[in-house]
Amino acid sequence: MTKLYLTRHGQTVWNSERRFQGQQGSPLTEKGIEGAKKLGDRLKNIEFGAIYASPLPRAYDTAEIIKGDRDIKIIKEERIKEMSFGDWEGVKAKVVQESDAEMFNNLWNNPIAYMSEKGETYQQVYDRVIPVIEEIKEKYEGNVLIVAHGIVLAIIMLYVKGRPLKDLWEDEVLPNTSLTIVDAKNDKFNIELYGDISHNDSMTR
Structure with a gap:
């Protein structure tokens, strides 16, 4: 059985400014770094057979913080980059909503x-992301950490739940540095934990 530990990168400057990031982006904020450290502390006794991260700095940097002093190389996986938003990237959501409602x-x-x-499109993202999950299931027994992005994680969970793409947003975007744990065996998935942020309870507000 493969146990997937899924998390979204820490909060970034553009997150706090409500800008579309896509395949661009901005640095982690102090809150984002702290959230990653808190999650790292929570997971410090978990032995990971592999750590996968999007190569985009906000995800890779989060993975580095969570990894801590483990002697393991982070696998940069291009296919779990965030969805590309084209000309929307770097633009505030409010501006996009007004210009392209x-x-x-x-x-x-x-x-x-x-x-x-x-x-x-969402379908294009789905088609590149889901094969990664299937490859990880086939390759690893035990614990695998995946550090990715809001839409990428939403698509993974859509697949886990067996829902069609039209139902993608029945659930809200997973919070930054939240923890979701999924047991994967053959073609069956069991969600052990979903979007948990209890490790952030002691964070500075």
């Missing part, structure tokens, strides 16, 4: 209809 609405409420002239 229909597509902004589709992004969150009608995933099948969402299209991006220079970015990706």
